[in-house]
Amino acid sequence: MVELLTEDGAHETNKNMSNIDFKFQNSKGISITSQDQPPLGDYLDYRKYLADFYAFKKQQTSRDLRPYNYQMFSAAADIRSPNYLKMIIEGKRNLSDDMVLKFGRALGLTKDQTEEFGILVMMNQTTDPAERSILLKNLVDHRVQQKIKSGAIDQKTWEKIPNWISWIIYAMADQKGISGDIQQIRSLLRNNASTDEIKDALDRLVLAGELEVTDEGLKKTHSLMDAAEDIPVDLVRKLQAQLMYLGLESLYKDTPTEREFGTLTMSLTHSEFEELKFKLRQMRKSIHKDNSIARMKASGERIYQLNIQLFPVTDEVQKVAAKVAAQPNSEAEIPEIEPIEASV
Secondary structure: OOOOOOOOOOOOOOHHHOOOOOOOOOOOOOOOOOOOOOOHHHOOOHHHHHHHHHHHHHHHOOOOOOOOOHHHHHHHHOOOOOOHHHHHHOOOOOOOHHHHHHHHHHHOOOHHHHHHHHHHHHHHHOOOHHHHHHHHHHHHHHHHHHHHHHOOOOHHHHHHOOOHHHHHHHHHOOEOOOOOOHHHHHHHOOOOOOHHHHHHHHHHHHHOOOEEEEOOEEEEOOOOOOOOOOOOHHHHHHHHHHHHHHHHHHHHHOOOOOOOOOOOOOOOOHHHHHHHHHHHHHHHHHHHHHHHHHHHHOOEOOOOOOOOOOOOOOOOHHHHHHHHHHOOOOOOOOOOOOOOOOOO
């Protein structure tokens, strides 16, 4: 069993990985007094991004003879309605594909950023949780590729991090009958990966000295990621998103007798949340220990992925109330003119 990385720096990995110090930083907060425009890559809510962009432009031009306003944005986007941005921010309207392109121009986004903005818009506007999960995975992939392209993530660091295919192939070494044949592995992976992706993952594991391909099959040489440097949080999120998406596929592909899916929605205090998080970590460590001992005695029969998720689905009531109370009076409504959503 391979215990995958967690994002918050508290990685309960096996003893051979305990010397790794993963340091991740939270996404930086956006201050409207900043000299830099709010970075699109920090947002998962496009309406919040638009609100922060507008607040930034208002603050940036506060001393100008004519400060930035909604009409200026509409003019830059070539939209007839002078109040359209305000309606979008407040959730009164949704953006079409044509409007995404117009907003991209008004926001000063590049072609890649406009594509990212479009994915973010679709993810926020869909009402299907399954579709939202797929779009989130696409968004994570897009952002990682852009950071690699820009140099924010080092290409060598990225190549060093095993992808989801590598983790599964590495775990296959604990099974009998795994020869290292690419087509065999592809069939076992339910054709969820191409032959090229599998060959590349296997070659990297062998080249890095993580696995050996012997006459008896795959053989582990030492713990995966044993000598890794700090890993950017974006890469951890990308890997986790890929594995969670496999869980979504399993919900529809596998019968209830082959999987165990359960959900529990509950109200917790902060102290209860911390206690439950601790218990889940202890449970994961216990499962990992028991599985490691079992694999020393006998080979496994099938690879399973265990995802443990505990996350908020609402904001705190008091914080939301305080935020609403602190909001200044919104600008006066401007008469609405229906926009023309022609192709651009």
